[in-house]
Amino acid sequence: MFFVTLLASVLASCSSAYQIAGKSDINSLDGKKLYLKTLSENGWLPVDSASVEHGLFSMEGVSDSAMMVSIYMDDESIMPIILENGIIQVSINTGDMRASGTPLNNALYNFFDRRNDLEEQLNNLDHREAQMVMNGANIDEVHAQMLKESEELNRKMNEYILSFIKDNYNNVLGPSVFMMMCSSMPYPMMTDQIEDILRGAPAIFKQHPLVQEFITKAQENMKLIEEQQLLRQNLAEKERAGINPANQ
Numbered sequence: 001m002f003f004v005t006l007l008a009s010v011l012a013s014c015s016s017a018y019q020i021a022g023k024s025d026i027n028s029l030d031g032k033k034l035y036l037k038t039l040s041e042n043g044w045l046p047v048d049s050a051s052v053e054h055g056l057f058s059m060e061g062v063s064d065s066a067m068m069v070s071i072y073m074d075d076e077s078i079m080p081i082i083l084e085n086g087i088i089q090v091s092i093n094t095g096d097m098r099a100s101g102t103p104l105n106n107a108l109y110n111f112f113d114r115r116n117d118l119e120e121q122l123n124n125l126d127h128r129e130a131q132m133v134m135n136g137a138n139i140d141e142v143h144a145q146m147l148k149e150s151e152e153l154n155r156k157m158n159e160y161i162l163s164f165i166k167d168n169y170n171n172v173l174g175p176s177v178f179m180m181m182c183s184s185m186p187y188p189m190m191t192d193q194i195e196d197i198l199r200g201a202p203a204i205f206k207q208h209p210l211v212q213e214f215i216t217k218a219q220e221n222m223k224l225i226e227e228q229q230l231l232r233q234n235l236a237e238k239e240r241a242g243i244n245p246a247n248q
Contacts, residue, residue: 018083020059021101022090024052029092035072036083039179041209044070047083066104068176082108082172104173111164111177118157125150158193165197175208188218189225 022034029052036059037044047069050057066084070077071092081088081099089101099105129146133139161181168174178197182188198206198215205211 017060017062018085019087020048020050020057020081020090021087022050022052022057022059022092024055024057024092026092026094029073030055032073034078036069036081037072037077038067038069038083039210041213044072066172068172080108080176081105082176104171107168108173108176111173114160115157118153118160122150122153122157125153162193162197166200169202169205174205175211178205179210179214182214188214188221190218190222194218 020036031052033049033051034057035049036047038047039045047067048059048061050059063083063085066082068080069083070080071090072078078092079090079097079099081090082102082104084102084104086102088099088105091098098109100109125146129142132142161177165174165178165181168177182194206215
């Protein structure tokens with residue numbers, strides 16, 4: 001009976017563990033130390049680390065719940081992964097970085113593949129436009145066609161990102177991709193896209209610390225913008241009425 005209880009305990013502890021099996025063909029990584037770091041309100045905090053030896057590295061531990069982390073070398077972020085239970089295969093190769101082998105990592109890198117494909121199509125539009133013009137096509141017609149295709153690709157991109165976040169409201173992927181999307185903004189702000197995401201989001205998504213922080217800052221910024229717009233409007237009205245604000 002004692003052996004059965006002990007065995008069950010061991011199996012339970014193993015099932016809640018993560019294992020990272022990493023490999024790389026980048027020679028400059030050999031002998032370097034890689035760190036797993038997670039983003040918190042206090043910045044990037046270390047979670048685990050390992051040295052790269054002959055192109056291989058490994059880490060293992062126990063995580064109470066899945067979390068988004070990034071693999072760092074010194075202060076440089078190399079790639080994101082989801083730290084979740086199971087064996088996570090990580091490849092850091094020239095021109096290709098990928099994490100796979102567990103459900104959330106598979107989903108994350110499938111998302112990156114689709115997003116990158118749409119971005120590549122967008123980036124190729126300028127080249128296609130130049131080629132078509134060089135081949136004798138009307139420049140105005142070509143430009144109009146490329147503009148239409150660009151708008152369609154951007155629409156597909158936005159719809160894909162939104163649907164991915166919404167499909168993953170209840171796990172770590174939703175907040176993580178949301179923060180990736182928001183990081184491209186010059187500063188936190190509320191947009192139609194973000195309001196659409198938040199409108200149907202469950203409490204678990206809105207209460208994520210980083211999402212909460214973004215929403216708070218975005219709302220503060222929007223209030224400040226509205227106050228500045230109101231101030232400019234009042235000044236413009238006074239100028240139209242012939243009132244010099246400097247004399248008041």
